[in-house]
Amino acid sequence: MFTTLITAAQLADYPSALVVDCRFDLMQTTRGAEAYLQGHVPGAVYAHLDHHLSGPPVSDHGRHPLPTPARLAEVFAALGIANDRQVVCYDDLGGAMAARLWWLLRYMGHDLVAVLDGGWPAWLASGGPLEAGAVVPVPAVFTGSPERQRLVTLAELPPLQRALVDARDPGRFRGELEPIDPRAGHIPGARNHCWKLNLGSTGNFLPPAALREALLQSLGTLPDAATVHYCGSGVTACHNVLAQVHAGLPEPRLYGGSWSEWCADPNRPAALGE
Numbered sequence: 027m028f029t030t031l032i033t034a035a036q037l038a039d040y041p042s043a044l045v046v047d048c049r050f051d052l053m054q055t056t057r058g059a060e061a062y063l064q065g066h067v068p069g070a071v072y073a074h075l076d077h078h079l080s081g082p083p084v085s086d087h088g089r090h091p092l093p094t095p096a097r098l099a100e101v102f103a104a105l106g107i108a109n110d111r112q113v114v115c116y117d118d119l120g121g122a123m124a125a126r127l128w129w130l131l132r133y134m135g136h137d138l139v140a141v142l143d144g145g146w147p148a149w150l151a152s153g154g155p156l157e158a159g160a161v162v163p164v165p166a167v168f169t170g171s172p173e174r175q176r177l178v179t180l181a182e183l184p185p186l187q188r189a190l191v192d193a194r195d196p197g198r199f200r201g202e203l204e205p206i207d208p209r210a211g212h213i214p215g216a217r218n219h220c221w222k223l224n225l226g227s228t229g230n231f232l233p234p235a236a237l238r239e240a241l242l243q244s245l246g247t248l249p250d251a252a253t254v255h256y257c258g259s260g261v262t263a264c265h266n267v268l269a270q271v272h273a274g275l276p277e278p279r280l281y282g283g284s285w286s287e288w289c290a291d292p293n294r295p296a297a298l299g300e
Contacts (some may be wrong), residue, residue, distance in 0.1 A: 028140035030272040031231055032114055034152035037067070037142060043112040045070040046105060048079070048124040049146065050117065052206075058117075067116070067149055068157040071105050075261065078105070079126050085179055086283030087290065089206070089259035090126075095172045098134050108166035109136065116142035116149070120225045125264035129280060133177065134170035141268060144230040178254050178281045180288070186254050187215035190281070191245065193257040193266045195220050201298035206258060209289040211296030213256070218300075219244035221257070221265035237273035251276035256284040 028036070037043065047070045049058035055076060062072045073079055078101050081093030093101065107113055113131060115124040121141045131139040142148065150156075178186060192199050192212050199218040204210035212218070223240050226232050232240060242248055249270050257263035260282040271277050288294055 027138060028112060028114070029137050030140055030268060031143040032140040033143050034148045034154055037114055037149075038152070038154055040112065040114070043114045044106055046113060046115040046124075046127060047072045047146075048075070048115050048117045048127055049119075050075040050123045058123075061118070063159060065156040065158050066161075067146075068155055069161060070116075070157075071161050071163045073101075073105060073115070073127055075123060075126065079130060085177070086260070086287050087180075088283040088285075088287040090261055090286075092130075092133075092177070092260065092282045095134065095170075098130060099168050099170055102131070102134070102136070102170070103166055103168040104163060106163040106166045107131070107136070107168050109169060111138065111166065113139040114142055115139065116145045118146040120222070120229045120265075121145060121231070121268065122221060122262050122265055125268045126261045129176075129264035129267055133172055135173055136168075136170055144228065147229055176277070176279055178279050180281075180283050183213075183254075183281060183288075186252075187213060189252050189254050190216035191249060191253055191255050191266060191278075192216045192218045192285070193221040193255060193263045194218070194285070195222075198258070200300065201296065207286050207289050209292070209296050211289070211298050212285065213288050214295050214297040216256070216297070217245050219266060221262040221269075224265060224269040231269065231272060234273045237269050238275065241270065241273065241275075248275060249278055251278060253278035254281050255279070256281040258284055259286045260284045
């Protein structure tokens with residue numbers, strides 16, 4: 027059973043796992059699906075960030091709103107995810123997109139899910155076989171319900187602002203640039219731990235001890251169960267949640283609406299600098 031990360035070698039020895047390709051480019055939203063058709067892990071199905079892993083704004087109003095529980099159950103069943111099936115998800119961005127599916131499955135009570143460490147580049151480097159074209163999923167029965175304690179909504183946020191950790195690049199956190207959202211800055215009280223700091227030079231996750239040290243360096247203290255991670259739209263924040271869990275620390279929560287929801291109201295303050 028794999029619940030955080032799995033290596034390419036371990037995946038090659040786990041033919042019964044359901045593999046989900048989550049490659050996606052925020053600036054070129056068709057690129058991931060096109061790359062999947064050109065080549066993917068044999069048997070892998072494809073999950074699109076906008077179409078499968080996001081939904082209409084209900085619980086939050088960020089750029090990638092969380093799907094409703096009913097929609098998530100429908101998507102997971104359509105992808106072939108049964109309750110007793112090990113799921114492995116991957117992308118080509120160090121897990122930045124795959125971690126979103128990892129978190130959504132855990133949110134719905136499915137802990138049998140892991141991110142392929144190093145993603146697509148690691149699979150290629152391992153000499154793993156490739157398959158082109160689309161794999162038609164075999165529908166399964168998925169039953170699950172949201173574990174609400176994993177999620178923080180906007181209404182719950184004000185008392186928790188000192189527990190916030192922002193996963194965006196430091197320049198965006200400080201408000202020096204903002205390429206996507208209408209306002210620059212960060213939620214007052216938040217600290218910054220960019221999700222890229224969870225990765226080593228090869229694009230693999232750091233070992234648990236090194237992850238703990240990186241988090242400590244960013245935050246001044248080790249994050250705990252009271253920590254709430256956010257980012258621009260609730261995607262790369264999941265990478266920080268995964269890193270914290272893989273580091274052997276208590277599982278934190280996710281503010282799904284993230285900066286894109288917070289900054290949409292000009293009456294909400296935006297902090298600049300560190």
